[in-house]
Amino acid sequence: MSDMIPARLAALKTISTPELKQQWRDLFHAEPPVFNRRYLESRLAYRIQELTYGGLKPETVRRLERLGEELDGGDRKKRTMRLDRDRPIIGTRLLREWQGVEQIVTVTATGFEWQGRPYKSLSAIARTITGTRWNGWVFFGLKNHRGRT
Incomplete structure (x- = not known):
């Protein structure tokens, strides 16, 4: 069976x-x-190998969990806080011109607002504006295409 894996x-x-x-x-x-095709391919490749050869050893899983807890103490709120510290300050207005029209997004306490409607993510707003999938942080110039701020 494992000779068929490659x-x-x-x-x-x-x-x-x-x-x-x-x-x-x-x-x-x-x-x-x-997600895109490349993600599906890589995740399927891992799953095929995992089912054939076995997954991570329990010892490795425990070590990864310990490392994660060292970062946030096992507290899910801290994970969220870490993400929140990268968000612009509430009230910040993000401007982007798209096809000759200026788009203005306001950062709110619960997410973002565009054209008077609330959104949880910038990506949802970018998708609504363009009709295609975008990373909202990249679309509004908060991160470059390589993911750096």
Whole structure:
């Protein structure tokens, strides 16, 4: 069985996206996420190998959990706070010109506001403005395309 694994992994690059999504359903017993094809391929490749050769050793899982707790003490609120410290200050106005129209977003306590409507993420606003998926932080110039601020 394990001698077929390299062929299965190579096939992920050549099969259609609907076939990739079906493999996701078969291997994860859930609907595939809306991420891009490359994400699906890499996650499926890992899952195929995980099911064949076994996942992480329990010792490794425990070590990763300990490292995570060292960072945030196991407190989910601290994880959220770490994300919040990167957000612009409440009341900040973000400006972006898109196809000759100036778009203005205001940072609120619960997310963002654009054209009088509340949004939880900048990506949702960018998607509404452009009609395509965007990283909202990149779209509004808060991070460059490589993810650095």
